[in-house]
Amino acid sequence: MEPDEHEALRRALGRTGAEGGPWVPVDFGCPDCRGVLYVAALGKRGWLSFRCRIGHAFAGDTLLAAKENQLEKALWDSLEVLDELVQLYQVLDGRRRANPTAPADPEYDRRIARALKHRRQLRRLIDGEGPAPVRARGSNDEEVS
Amino acid sequence: MNSVSLSPPRRDVILIGGSQGSIVGVRTLLAALPPKLPAAIGITLHRSPTFVSSLVSVFDTKSQLPVVEPGNGRLFEPGLVYLAPRDHHMVFRHGAVWLDRGPKHHFVRPAVDVMFESGSEQFGARVIGVLLSGNLSDGVAGLVAIKDRGGLSLAQEPSEAEAPSMPRNAVAFDDVDVVFPIATAARLLTNLVSGMAIEEAVASNGVHRLVPHQAAGERPQRN
Numbered sequence A: 001m002e003p004d005e006h007e008a009l010r011r012a013l014g015r016t017g018a019e020g021g022p023w024v025p026v027d028f029g030c031p032d033c034r035g036v037l038y039v040a041a042l043g044k045r046g047w048l049s050f051r052c053r054i055g056h057a058f059a060g061d062t063l064l065a066a067k068e069n070q071l072e073k074a075l076w077d078s079l080e081v082l083d084e085l086v087q088l089y090q091v092l093d094g095r096r097r098a099n100p101t102a103p104a105d106p107e108y109d110r111r112i113a114r115a116l117k118h119r120r121q122l123r124r125l126i127d128g129e130g131p132a133p134v135r136a137r138g139s140n141d142e143e144v145s
Numbered sequence B: 001m002n003s004v005s006l007s008p009p010r011r012d013v014i015l016i017g018g019s020q021g022s023i024v025g026v027r028t029l030l031a032a033l034p035p036k037l038p039a040a041i042g043i044t045l046h047r048s049p050t051f052v053s054s055l056v057s058v059f060d061t062k063s064q065l066p067v068v069e070p071g072n073g074r075l076f077e078p079g080l081v082y083l084a085p086r087d088h089h090m091v092f093r094h095g096a097v098w099l100d101r102g103p104k105h106h107f108v109r110p111a112v113d114v115m116f117e118s119g120s121e122q123f124g125a126r127v128i129g130v131l132l133s134g135n136l137s138d139g140v141a142g143l144v145a146i147k148d149r150g151g152l153s154l155a156q157e158p159s160e161a162e163a164p165s166m167p168r169n170a171v172a173f174d175d176v177d178v179v180f181p182i183a184t185a186a187r188l189l190t191n192l193v194s195g196m197a198i199e200e201a202v203a204s205n206g207v208h209r210l211v212p213h214q215a216a217g218e219r220p221q222r223n
Helices: A003-013 A060-098 A106-128 B022-032 B055-060 B112-126 B140-148 B165-173 B182-193 B198-202
Strands: A024-029 A036-042 A047-052 A057-059 B013-018 B040-045 B081-083 B089-093 B096-100 B127-131 B152-156 B178-180
Touching: A036 B140, A047 A060, A047 B140, A057 A060, A057 B140, A060 A106, B013 B022, B013 B112, B022 B040, B022 B055, B022 B182, B040 B089, B040 B112, B055 B081, B089 B112, B112 B127, B112 B140, B127 B140, B127 B165, B127 B182, B140 B152, B140 B165, B152 B165, B152 B182, B178 B182, B178 B198, B182 B198
Parallel strands: B013 B040, B013 B127, B040 B081, B127 B152, B152 B178
Antiparallel strands: A024 A036, A036 A047, A047 A057, B089 B096
16 A cells, blocks of 8 residues: 555544554445445454444444345345336337337347346345344343343 | 552543433433533434434433533533534544534444544543443444543443443443443542542442442442
């Protein structure tokens, strides 16, 4: 990295990890900006903190929540694109059929059928998905939050 | 025990963070804090970025100290309670409060961690960090920073918190000095600000509970 990048990164990340250890890049994208995420273990008990160069920050559990959100968004995005694909195929296919000189393309029908099937599967997947629930409180303090 | 005891550092910055379930705790605390308390108080509660809430008046009516949402650059002084406004992190520089629309932490702004870390950087051992009820774990990294620089770390008793996760994570991952029920918070903070050592204020070391209406030792210590 160029010296300027080092400095910018150091300022964005602020504190170092336990015993002055460095922030280590991890293989996840920042949920907020998709930049490179870094992790450090803070304090005596290694509290994990994730930060990106921009300055977005997450703890382990808030990163989980963000990634669950990201997953759901990605699934709905895929569903929406499938819808658009089906519509587009149907519109173009319709115009082709309306034009007697244009060749028919049976591949379009097959593609539409596959897309509709995948859309149904995706929708079932979305319905069955969901993050791990967190219990609010038990009868004693021993449960894991 | 040390034969020579150094007087504890001046503690005159109280920073309080909370999320779901913390409003009632803050109201109770502010109603009982003495108006001449020689400490500057900053509060960050998670709040909607767009809804112009009446949070200030919710607190101000019951508080013995006036509660304000500070403008940028307002001096950070005892006698006022500074509440982080919507959509801005509250940070400190040159003895003043600044509103920072920087990157969100944990997808929220204002974030407790940002206020805690900034306060720790500016005021070091003078800081008493207080983490109240809330989901997930905003504030834990900030409490670690406060302890790193010699400040004190306090967590609300998780079993009385509507959302125990934030204080519980603090207890698990930070060297929390005191776990306290809200009913005792004002007295505890007043004692700490007056210069009482933490040990004196809670009569033993490490993580422990102040139990109202019971003497220390009547109930077994729990972690």
